[in-house]
Amino acid sequence: MSSSFPILPSHVAPMQDAPLLDLAGITKSFPGVQALDNVSMRLSAGEVLALVGENGAGKSTLMKVLAGIVQPDSGTLRLDGEPVRFRWPIEAIRAGIALIHQELNLHEGLSVAENLFLGRELHCWGWRDRQRMNERAAEALQQVGCGASPTDPLANLSVAARQLVEIARAVSSDAKVVIMDEPTSSLTTTEAENLFGVVESLAQRGVGIVYISHRLGEIVRLADRVEVLRDGRNAGALTGDAIHHDAMVSAMIGRESTKLFDRREVVRGEVRLRVKDLRVAHRQSFSHKRPVQAPAIEFDVRAGEIVAIAGLVGSRRSELLEAIFGLRDSHSGSVSIDNHELPRNDVRSAIRCGLALVSEDRKATGLLVHSNVRENTTLASLEAAPRSPWLDRQWQSRVCADSIEKLRIKTASQSTIVASLSGGNQQKISLAKWLLCKPRVLLLDEPTRGVDVGAKQEIYQLLQRLSEQGMAIVFVSSEMEEVLALADRVLVLHEGVMRGDLSRAEMSEDAIMRCAVGIESEVGTNREQSVCK
Amino acid sequence: MQIKNLGIFALLIAIVVFATVLNGTFVDPANLKTLVRDTSLYGLISIGVAFVIMTGGIDLSIGSVIALCGVMLVQVINIRYEKTEYEFRIVQTRTEEGADGTKRYFLQLDGQAPTFRDGDRLVYRSTTGESAINLRGEVFEGRPGWIESRDSLRTIRSGMSVTLSQIRYTPPLIACGVVLGFAALVGLLHGVLITKVHLQPFVVTLCGLLVYRGLARVWTGDDQVGLLSALAEFKQVITGAAFDLPIPFIGFVSGANPSSFGWVWIDFPVTGVLLAIVAWMAWLFLSRTIWGRYLLATGENEQAARFSGVPTDSMVIFAYVVCALLAGLAGILFTLEWNSVQPNSSGAFYELYAIAAAVLGGCSLRGGRGAVLGVIAGAAVMRCLYKAIVVLGIPQQWEMVIIGTALLLSVVTDELIRRYQAFQR
Numbered sequence: 023m024s025s026s027f028p029i030l031p032s033h034v035a036p037m038q039d040a041p042l043l044d045l046a047g048i049t050k051s052f053p054g055v056q057a058l059d060n061v062s063m064r065l066s067a068g069e070v071l072a073l074v075g076e077n078g079a080g081k082s083t084l085m086k087v088l089a090g091i092v093q094p095d096s097g098t099l100r101l102d103g104e105p106v107r108f109r110w111p112i113e114a115i116r117a118g119i120a121l122i123h124q125e126l127n128l129h130e131g132l133s134v135a136e137n138l139f140l141g142r143e144l145h146c147w148g149w150r151d152r153q154r155m156n157e158r159a160a161e162a163l164q165q166v167g168c169g170a171s172p173t174d175p176l177a178n179l180s181v182a183a184r185q186l187v188e189i190a191r192a193v194s195s196d197a198k199v200v201i202m203d204e205p206t207s208s209l210t211t212t213e214a215e216n217l218f219g220v221v222e223s224l225a226q227r228g229v230g231i232v233y234i235s236h237r238l239g240e241i242v243r244l245a246d247r248v249e250v251l252r253d254g255r256n257a258g259a260l261t262g263d264a265i266h267h268d269a270m271v272s273a274m275i276g277r278e279s280t281k282l283f284d285r286r287e288v289v290r291g292e293v294r295l296r297v298k299d300l301r302v303a304h305r306q307s308f309s310h311k312r313p314v315q316a317p318a319i320e321f322d323v324r325a326g327e328i329v330a331i332a333g334l335v336g337s338r339r340s341e342l343l344e345a346i347f348g349l350r351d352s353h354s355g356s357v358s359i360d361n362h363e364l365p366r367n368d369v370r371s372a373i374r375c376g377l378a379l380v381s382e383d384r385k386a387t388g389l390l391v392h393s394n395v396r397e398n399t400t401l402a403s404l405e406a407a408p409r410s411p412w413l414d415r416q417w418q419s420r421v422c423a424d425s426i427e428k429l430r431i432k433t434a435s436q437s438t439i440v441a442s443l444s445g446g447n448q449q450k451i452s453l454a455k456w457l458l459c460k461p462r463v464l465l466l467d468e469p470t471r472g473v474d475v476g477a478k479q480e481i482y483q484l485l486q487r488l489s490e491q492g493m494a495i496v497f498v499s500s501e502m503e504e505v506l507a508l509a510d511r512v513l514v515l516h517e518g519v520m521r522g523d524l525s526r527a528e529m530s531e532d533a534i535m536r537c538a539v540g541i542e543s544e545v546g547t548n549r550e551q552s553v554c555k
Numbered sequence: 556m557q558i559k560n561l562g563i564f565a566l567l568i569a570i571v572v573f574a575t576v577l578n579g580t581f582v583d584p585a586n587l588k589t590l591v592r593d594t595s596l597y598g599l600i601s602i603g604v605a606f607v608i609m610t611g612g613i614d615l616s617i618g619s620v621i622a623l624c625g626v627m628l629v630q631v632i633n634i635r636y637e638k639t640e641y642e643f644r645i646v647q648t649r650t651e652e653g654a655d656g657t658k659r660y661f662l663q664l665d666g667q668a669p670t671f672r673d674g675d676r677l678v679y680r681s682t683t684g685e686s687a688i689n690l691r692g693e694v695f696e697g698r699p700g701w702i703e704s705r706d707s708l709r710t711i712r713s714g715m716s717v718t719l720s721q722i723r724y725t726p727p728l729i730a731c732g733v734v735l736g737f738a739a740l741v742g743l744l745h746g747v748l749i750t751k752v753h754l755q756p757f758v759v760t761l762c763g764l765l766v767y768r769g770l771a772r773v774w775t776g777d778d779q780v781g782l783l784s785a786l787a788e789f790k791q792v793i794t795g796a797a798f799d800l801p802i803p804f805i806g807f808v809s810g811a812n813p814s815s816f817g818w819v820w821i822d823f824p825v826t827g828v829l830l831a832i833v834a835w836m837a838w839l840f841l842s843r844t845i846w847g848r849y850l851l852a853t854g855e856n857e858q859a860a861r862f863s864g865v866p867t868d869s870m871v872i873f874a875y876v877v878c879a880l881l882a883g884l885a886g887i888l889f890t891l892e893w894n895s896v897q898p899n900s901s902g903a904f905y906e907l908y909a910i911a912a913a914v915l916g917g918c919s920l921r922g923g924r925g926a927v928l929g930v931i932a933g934a935a936v937m938r939c940l941y942k943a944i945v946v947l948g949i950p951q952q953w954e955m956v957i958i959g960t961a962l963l964l965s966v967v968t969d970e971l972i973r974r975y976q977a978f979q980r
Contacts, residue, residue, distance in 0.1 A: 349862065373864040387862045390855045392923065401852060402863040404845040411845050455863065 040103050042067045042230045043088075043199055048097035050083055057083040058094070059254045065199065065230040070221065072245035072265075073234045075274055080254040081234050085201050088232075089121035090114035101198070112141075120192030124204040126184050128176055135159035135172035138191045162194035163187070166220045182213035189220060200224060201232040206240060218244055236502075237535075238267050250274055253475075283482040283507040287526075290510075291325030292360070294494035295346075295377075295463045300355035302338065302345040302518065317519045318355060323463065323494040328485060330509035331498045332534050337515040339498040340382055343465045346496075347379040348372045359463055373402065376462035380452050380469060382498070384445075388452045391441040395433050396422045398440050398451050403458040425454035430480060446477025453484065464488065466497040470504060482508060502531050514538050562972075563916055563932045566965065570936060574943035575808055581946045582805040584821045588796075590935075590942055591823065595830035596888055598934040600905060601912035602837050603881030605930045606874040608913050609841075611854040611922025612749065612756035614875065616763030617882045617909055620741060621902030623767040624734050624886030629780040629896060631730040634722065636676055641668045641719040643677075648708045649701075660704040661694060662711065671702045674722035674785040679715055686710070687720065689784050705784060727789045731887055738883025739876050741767070746872030764906070771898040781895025793891050796822030826888055830931070833881065838927045850874065855923030911962050912937050917969075936961070 043065040050058040058080045065071050075081050086092040088099070090108030099106055101117055108114040114121075128137045135152070138159045144151045159172035168186035170179055179187065185205055192200045202221070206214040221244060225231055235241055241248060248260040250273040258273045301316045319342060323329050331339045344350040346357050348369045357364045359375050381387040389398050399422045404410060407417050422436050429450045433443055440448060449469070456464065469485070470478045485508065489495055499505050505512055512529055514522035514537035522537030574581040600617050607614045643664040651659045676687040688711070691703040741763070748759045782790065799820040806817030841847035852860040853867045861867045885905075890896050916933030918925035940961060944954050 369861065370864050370866060379862065381862050386856075387858045390852055390859055390923075392855055393852070397848065397852075401848065401860075401865070404848060405864075407845070413843050413845055413848060 041065060041100075042069075042102060044098075044100040044103075045084075045088070046098050046100075048084065048087055048094045048099070050087065050092060050094045057254050058087070060097075061251065061254065061256055063249055063256075065232060067198070067228045067230050068225050069246050070225050070231045070233055070244050072241040072248045073232055073251065074236075074238070074241060074248060074270055075251035075257070079251040079274070081251055082203065083254075084251070085121060085203060085232070085234065088114065088119060088199075088201060090119075091121075115141075115195070118196065118198035119201070120195060120197035120199070121201045122185075122188045122192065122203060122205065126181075126188055128184055128187060130175075130177040132176055133172065134163070134170050134174050134176055134179070134187055137176055137187060138162060138172070138194055142195065158194055159190070162190040165193050165223075166190045167216060182209050182217070185209065185213075185217065186220065189217075189224075193224070197229065199230045199232065201234070203234045204236065205233075206235065206237060214240070238270050241270065242266060283479065283486075283504075285328070285508055285510070286486065287510060288326035288489050290327050291492055293322045294325045294327075294360060295323040295496065296356075296358045296361075297321050297346060298356050298358070300342075300345060300357065301353040302341050303351035303353060316353065319520050321513055321520070321523065323496055325492040325494055326489050327510050328489050328495045328497070328508055330505040330512040331496065331515060332502075332505050332512050333515035333538050337538065338518040339515050340467050341518075342515065343379060343467050343496070343498060347377060347465060349379075373459055373461075376460070377465070378402075378456035378459055378461035378463070379465040380449075380456055380467065382467035382471065384448050384452055384472075389440050389448060389455075391448075392439060394437045394439055395426070395431070395443075395451060396436040399425050399454050400458065402455050406459065421458055425451075425458065429454050429457075429484065444474065444477075445472035446474045446480075449473050449481065450477065453481070457488075461493065463494045463496070466495070468499060469497050470499075470501070502534065505529075505534065506531065562969070563929050563936065563965070566915075566961075567932050567936050567939065570939045570943060574939070574946060578946050579808045581943065582808050584819050586942065586946070587802070587805075587821045588824065590938055591821070591827045592794075592892075593938045593941075594931070594935045595824065595826040596885055596892070597905075597908055597912060597938060598830045598931045599826075599833060599881050599885045599888070600909040601916070601930050601934040602833060602927060603878035603885075604906065604909040605913040605916065605918050605925050605927070606837070606850070606877045607756070608910070608918045608920060609850055609854045609922060609925045610871050610874045611857070611920075612871065612874065613760065613910070613920070614745070614763075614878045614882075615757065615760040615906050616741075616745070616767055617878070617885075617906035618902040618904055619764045619767035619771070620738060620879055620882040621886040621889055621905055622896060622898055623771040623774075624738055624883040625890035625893075625896035625901060626771045626774055626780060626898055627737060628730055628734050628887050628890050629782060630774065631733050632724050632727055632782065632786070634674075634724045634783065634785045636720045637723050638678070639668070639719045639721055641666070643668075643717050643719070645711055645713050645715045645717060647713050648711050650708065658707075660706070660708045661701050662704060662708060663701050664717075667700075668719050671719075672722065673788060674724075676720040676722070677704075677717040678720050679711075679717045681710060691787075705787075722785060724785065727786055734887055735880060735883050738879045738886070741883075742876035742879030743872065745879065746875035749875065750868040750871050768899075768903075771896075775896075775898050777899060779895050779897050781893075782890075783894075790891050790894070793825055793888065795825060797825045797828045798823050826892075829884075829888070833884075834927050834931055837877075841925075841927060846870070846873075851923050851925075853922075908937055909934075911958070915962060915965055 041064040043063075045061065045063045048058050048061045061080065061084060063084070073081050073084070083092060087094050090111045090113050093109065099108070106117060108117070129140065132140070135156045139155050144155050144158070156172040163170060163172065163186070166186045166189045168183055168190060170183050170187065176184065176187070189200070205217060209217065218240070221231055221233065233241070233244060242265055245265055246261070248265050248270060250257045250259065250270065252274060260269055260273070298320055299318045300320070301318050303316065321329070331342065333339045341350060345352045348364065348367050351367060359377060362375060364372050364375055364377070385391055390401070396418055400407070400418045403421075404413070407414055409417065419436060425431065426433065426436070431447050431450045431454065433447060440451060443451070470481055473481065485495055497508070506529055509529070510526055512522070512524050512534060513520055514524070514534055516538055522534070524533055524537070571581070580586060600621070604614050604617060643666050646663040646665050649661040651661070653659065671690055671693045673690070673692045675690045677690065678685060678687045688704050688706040688708070691705050694701040694703050745759050745763060748754050749756050800823040801818050801820050804817045806819045808817070841850065849860065849865045850870045850873070852863070852865050853870045857867050886902070889902065893901070912933035913925065913930050914920065914933070915936055916925070916929035916931070918930065937958060940958055941954060944951070944957060
């Protein structure tokens with residue numbers, strides 16, 4: 023017998039410290055992006071492993087590999103020492119890996135118990151066994167300290183309770199590994215505290231926990247070990263007392279306080295954009311539901327100023343931009359550009375008055391991905407073209423060639439289909455489209471999402487140049503570094519309410535986060551108190 | 556031109572060549588004339604539905620709009636006869652036979668009415684009761700006092716007493732205007748229901764399919780209505796030939812002209828000219844104006860178009876108005892062609908022929924893609940297949956099977972080519 027496979031006979035006890043989960047050399051690339059590059063990770067039973075890194079460091083991709091959503095290009099994955107390969111999410115779930123998404127994966131129309139057992143319903147000859155499911159669900163809910171009844175409709179539950187339902191789902195399926203992706207992003211402090219207790223009790227029962235969060239304080243409190251990712255690579259691990267704020271930050275950034283971008287302040291001019299008493303409708307204008315009354319928002323942006331809008335998921339930052347642009351109903355209030363008030367809910371006149379919005383989701387709302395570069399670049403400015411309403415193809419090619427050169431868009435030709443370009447180049451086309459309209463106020467929603475590092479720098483430099491030319495720029499970003507590096511001022515939203523208006527001097531990750539989670543800010547200035555009331 | 560469009564033209568040529576090789580009468584001048592005419596009629600509604608399909612919608616109501624517009628045309632023209640006090644006696648009658656065997660009938664009366672117009676009638680008492688002969692009008696060339704009749708004068712005797720009954724009708728151009736206006740309103744209704752009330756195009760136009768057909772039947776009491784023998788001149792202008800189109804070589808094949816180059820002259824119908832004008836305008840709109848871009852952008856991704864300041868609702872409404880307007884125009888043309896409308900069956904399934912032609916011509920039902928020339932070629936393919944079935948003596952029952960199979964094969968081929976191209980990239 024020449025069998026040298028590392029499969030242990032059943033009578034041999036596993037090694038004491040054999041990891042529950044062992045990832046080695048995981049590599050994954052998407053078109054234009056190397057998402058993971060030879061990443062390794064180990065997780066023992068009963069351990070809380072925190073995974074940290076900047077946005078785009080590869081945390082989500084790594085977790086998707088674990089959950090069978092994404093197939094790695096190479097690398098091995100061992101569960102309890104056995105090599106495994108998950109081709110479908112269901113295989114990972116069957117193997118005992120539960121992924122709890124940031125945007126919870128629950129169905130509002132079903133009850134709590136039905137959600138818990140979705141896809142693995144208990145049944146008797148094909149008939150759903152509701153009673154047994156409700157009993158088991160009640161047990162699982164109790165274990166995670168959730169007060170909801172199994173028969174409650176999920177729609178009645180708060181976000182925190184839903185989070186617990188997700189965890190209960192993992193518990194009831196006897197998961198060995200539970201992955202939590204930003205579980206506290208929309209929880210209050212007490213709710214988060216409650217969640218930490220649940221996580222600890224799960225770990226005590228021998229479940230391995232992978233905990234992903236941007237909130238380093240939580241990690242210091244919870245984690246046994248920290249794995250840091252940077253640009254798709256392992257960037258160090260911390261254990262025990264070594265887990266502290268500064269160590270994690272320097273490992274994440276990889277350099278001591280090197281700035282992402284060096285914003286040169288511009289002399290500010292007159293007020294360009296004035297948003298007054300704007301109440302944003304929750305639903306888009308075509309909804310049949312009666313919109314909920316929203317709090318009023320007011321701010322000014324001056325020529326040459328770059329203002330960031332920060333906030334957590336669900337703080338309705340994008341909705342605010344869309345309302346300013348006229349895509350979304352507003353109950354009251356006005357938007358004016360250079361003291362000229364825009365008509366309400368009218369995108370076309372907003373564009374004519376010099377407003378532009380680079381939207382967040384390029385595929386859904388930003389670009390016509392199946393059309394070519396030329397059509398996309400010129401779509402918004404066709405009306406202002408010299409021979410309008412006739413289509414001037416020469417003009418199209420000319421301005422498109424111009425944009426390609428100015429923004430250094432890497433494309434084979436003007437007739438290349440946009441879907442085949444990288445994220446950075448798509449974003450540049452999105453920008454080029456609006457710059458051709460010669461806007462006076464530029465709104466950007468996540469201007470560098472899914473954009474590689476090089477293109478990011480180019481976009482920052484472009485925004486710097488535009489502000490020097492007197493454009494007023496407002497951008498929404500979830501990347502704290504981006505906000506801190508680029509903005510002259512940051513407005514912080516919490517559930518649709520403006521909680522802070524911080525100048526460059528007052529800006530810090532801590533201050534922004536405090537406003538964003540809705541805690542009354544300690545760095546409040548007069549201006550801010552007047553906003554918070 | 557895209558490769559896809561070349562494909563449909565290749566298919567068209569293949570069908571024509573195939574049918575001609577099997578039976579030379581396929582390219583017979585008379586046959587070609589009906590082919591051009593039918594392609595034009597179906598081409599009009601295909602262009603209309605192509606607009607809607609390019610915005611990502613669908614219009615199922617075309618056939619019913621054709622029927623209702625046909626009924627409306629007849630009802631608005633409203634042919635009626637009014638008895639006058641002019642009484643005459645027949646002096647003499649005359650029948651002339653032309654070189655081609657057609658007969659013309661003339662009669663002379665003992666008095667003079669202010670005018671005898673085309674369609675007026677002379678009413679007389681016969682053994683079976685009251686009968687009438689339809690007049691063509693006065694004869695001026697060298698025979699003053701004579702009038703021409705459309706009907707045979709076998710039952711007319713000299714000395715008989717006749718009363719003039721004058722035809723009355725709404726001027727046909729005004730009637731056409733009313734019908735087209737109604738069609739545009741129908742399209743507007745569809746568009747508004749789809750964009751402002753956010754109903755699905757399928758549902759809205761399915762309701763239209765039922766309602767318009769039903770209205771046509773209610774209006775006429777389910778009876779066939781027609782223009783009878785009136786308005787002959789108007790019908791002749793619209794359904795007749797615009798000019799003679801010379802085509803070389805086919806004379807050999809069909810046997811009509813075995814001389815040097817086999818030139819054959821076919822009557823190019825007015826409907827063909829109408830199609831050419833509509834197609835040219837549609838092409839101009841789609842590829843030479845910014846609104847054409849807007850229409851396609853709306854079809855490809857309505858949200859993204861809206862975010863870019865495209866007036867998406869207006870573009871969708873416009874597409875439905877164009878579609879209904881062209882269906883209304885086709886309704887008028889079909890009615891003049893058929894001379895009557897059967898409210899429960901005229902135009903049935905035409906929306907499906909139109910959609911099939913648009914899809915054959917390169918429109919994607921997902922929206923955002925399509926070209927006018929391809930759509931016309933699609934309509935021509937459908938008509939050529941139909942004609943080939945007739946000429947080759949294949950039982951009529953096979954028509955739908957063959958057309959359906961051809962459509963399926965062409966769509967599958969298109970998909971395979973697209974995948975191959977994507978694979979090559």
